[in-house]
Structure formats: structure tokens, C-alpha cells
Amino acid sequence: MSSDVLAHALVEGPADLNLVDAVHAALESLWNAVPDVSDEDRMLFALAVSEVATNVVEHAEGPDHPAVSIRLEVDPGALTAVLTDDADPALIRLDEVSMPGAEAESGRGLALALAALDELVHEPGQGNTWRLRRRRRPA
Structure with a gap:
């Protein structure tokens, strides 16, 4: 953790x-500790972290109950999350991810x-290991 982390x-x-x-x-608890994070940053970062965490939970294969560690940080310039697990490596190419059609029930x-x-x-x-970063925008 760097010295300019405001909350983690x-x-x-x-x-x-x-x-x-x-x-x-x-x-x-992070938003309570750093109340000047904009509503937009809070909402979009929380959405992204929740979606990735949910994917890890739903798709983790390997040990009976793969273990997950999620570190969240707020610093003056960014919101970051690092998710690690001991599941089998996921076979995903982020450069090939796209939004599914409107009729799709999942995959977003x-x-x-x-x-x-x-x-x-x-x-x-x-x-x-999943690394997520959103630069903070002015409120």
C-alpha cells in the first residue's frame, strides 16, 4: 500500500x-472514510467491482471452495481493486469481450x-488476479 492511500x-x-x-x-465503508469521492465514481467503480467479483464467484473452478481476496483502495487520483483467487486460471480474453444483444439474459x-x-x-x-482501476473525476 502506498503512502498516499486515503482508505483501504x-x-x-x-x-x-x-x-x-x-x-x-x-x-x-470506503465511501464513509472518503466522502469526497463523486457519486459517479462510487456508482461506476462499485458496479465494476461487483460484476467482476460476481463473475469470480459464479465461474471459479478448481478447489471445492476457491478462496478469494479483494483489496480495495482509494487514493487522491484513483479507485483500485485487486481480486485474487486460487481457482483454475480463467480462459478469458478481455480484448474480445463485448456487450451481448438486448435479448441475452447474461454475459454483460x-x-x-x-x-x-x-x-x-x-x-x-x-x-x-484481476486489477481494476478508475481515475477519480472531479465531483
Whole structure:
């Protein structure tokens, strides 16, 4: 963690829907700690983090209950999240992600995250690492 971090939170647990609830609670604590984050930044960053976390929970394969760690940070210039898991590496190419048609019932999560963020990186390896970054805009 760099010295200019204004607030941070860490969420850890098995890849299940309780983790997504814990992420929402952690984001709320960040907004309380740094109230000058704009409503637009809050909404779009929370949407992106929630979508990626939900994808991890829904699609993580490997150990019976893959473990997930999510570090959230607010600094003067950006909102960042790093999600790591010990699941099998996801076979996804972010450069090929696009919004599905209006009739599709799923498949929008990563496309929404890409639209809401300035940077979304997936690094497969011993599990997966997802790096999310949104530059803060003036309120």
C-alpha cells in the first residue's frame, strides 16, 4: 500500500455470494472514510467491482471452495481493486469481450466493468488476479 492511500479495505473468503455482500459493505465503508469521492465514481467503480467479483464467484473452478481476496483502495487520483483467487486460471480474453444483444439474459458483467473502468487487467497464473482501476473525476 502506498503512502498516499486515503482508505483501504480487505475482503477475504470462499467464492460464494456472501463474498459479494461483503464487498458491498467494504465499499460503503470506503465511501464513509472518503466522502469526497463523486457519486459517479462510487456508482461506476462499485458496479465494476461487483460484476467482476460476481463473475469470480459464479465461474471459479478448481478447489471445492476457491478462496478469494479483494483489496480495495482509494487514493487522491484513483479507485483500485485487486481480486485474487486460487481457482483454475480463467480462459478469458478481455480484448474480445463485448456487450451481448438486448435479448441475452447474461454475459454483460465484464463488458459493463470495461465500460466503467479506465483499466481492467486479468492475469492468470497460480489462480487469477484481476486489477481494476478508475481515475477519480472531479465531483
